[in-house]
Amino acid sequence: MTERKHIPVALLALALLGGPSAHAQEAPEARQDMALRGVMKQLGQDMQAVTGAISEEDWQLVAQLAPRIGQHEEPPAREKMRILGWLGADARKFRNFDLELGKGAENLQQAAEQEDGQAVIAAFGKLQQSCLACHQSFRQPFVQHFYGER
Numbered sequence: 077m078t079e080r081k082h083i084p085v086a087l088l089a090l091a092l093l094g095g096p097s098a099h100a101q102e103a104p105e106a107r108q109d110m111a112l113r114g115v116m117k118q119l120g121q122d123m124q125a126v127t128g129a130i131s132e133e134d135w136q137l138v139a140q141l142a143p144r145i146g147q148h149e150e151p152p153a154r155e156k157m158r159i160l161g162w163l164g165a166d167a168r169k170f171r172n173f174d175l176e177l178g179k180g181a182e183n184l185q186q187a188a189e190q191e192d193g194q195a196v197i198a199a200f201g202k203l204q205q206s207c208l209a210c211h212q213s214f215r216q217p218f219v220q221h222f223y224g225e226r
Contacts, residue, residue: 110222111151112159119148123204126184130196138188138196145203146181162221166214173210180206 122144129137150156160167180203187195219225 111155115149115151119145119207122148123207126200130193130200133193135188135191135193135196139185142181142185142188145184146178148177159218162218163214170210170214173206173213176206177203177210 122141126138126141126145129135129141151159163170180199184196184199184203187199
């Protein structure tokens with residue numbers, strides 16, 4: 077997978093769900109549903125679909141879903157800039173989580189194409205760990221900052 081020159085959705089997702097609490101909260105009028113929330117919702121649906129496909133040993137479906145996860149949609153440029161501004165020095169950490177997501181999805185696809193159930197499960201587990209790490213780092217601060225929610 078070639079390195080993408082965009083803000084990782086995984087990082088954005090974590091930001092939407094919560095970001096560093098050291099950042100100031102935006103004014104209430106700035107609080108509106110962000111595109112990243114929709115991107116994260118789709119990623120969640122795709123991850124659930126992979127879980128179902130794994131349980132049915134539908135390796136073809138897993139292989140089809142993996143690129144949707146690794147090459148997920150992105151929020152518009154203006155929203156990315158807001159998120160990057162908020163992330164500040166943590167932008168690189170956020171980006172690295174997205175790169176891990178892309179690599180994990182590639183590994184998942186390769187294992188599924190080989191119909192190697194054990195490797196599929198291992199790759200999916202690593203993918204989920206990457207998602208969890210990002211969410212634990214950014215979700216709460218992101219949601220608090222952009223939505224005023226705790």
